[in-house]
Amino acid sequence: MPTPQPPSYCLFWAHQWWPFGDPWWLCMDTQNWAAWVQAFGSILAILGSAWIGWWLHNLQVQTNRQNAISAHLDDVRRTANLLRSAAVKVRTMHKATKSKESLDRYNSELVHQEHLPQMHKAIHFLTEDDAPTADLLMQLIEAQESFDVAYKLQRGQVIGTVLDHERESIQRRLLNEADKMDAVVNAFDKYVKDVASSVGL
DSSP, X not given: OXXXXXXXXXXXXXXXXXXXXXXXXXXXXXXXXXXXHHHHHHHHHXXXXXXXXXXXXXXXXXXXXXXXXXXXXXXXXXXXXXXXXXXXXXXXXXXHTTSHHHHHHHHHOHHHXXXXXXXXXXXXXXXXXXXXXXXXXXXXXXXXXXXXXXXXXXXXXXXXXXXXXXXXXXXXXXXHHHHHHHHHHHHHHHHHHHHHHHHTO
């Protein structure tokens, strides 16, 4: 007596529409279906774990890149803020030279005499590492030179007697150096804005 065959279960009722005989690869008993489902499940699990690992790796790489860029921009901002403070100091010197009285008052304020040497030193401690591009490095050097000129002009006014025509000349030079420094600060700010915008920060 022949052994009865287990019933077949066809995917999408293939036995009803398949025109070329029994589609064995679409019609199987429960045991074979279970084996195929297990095999496909194992393959999907392997592919899924590989995709998750790839996704997590890319996420970590992107996070590290964004953190590095953010730290870099923080350094550039610190340089820009130092230059901005220096430019403000130069403009303060410029305003102080408008009259003999304002110049005497400025020179008598101890805070200026204490802060300027410190800022002068800080400005000259900036190196090529503080400028992210060759163009910004050239502008940083220009800002250092501008502040150096302003600092020496201010020291000369403190030490010696300044005549009116000298004061007017110094005032023009200080304004010119302040404008140069503002242009450098704007260049640093633009760099930060452009980089932050390009990476979505």
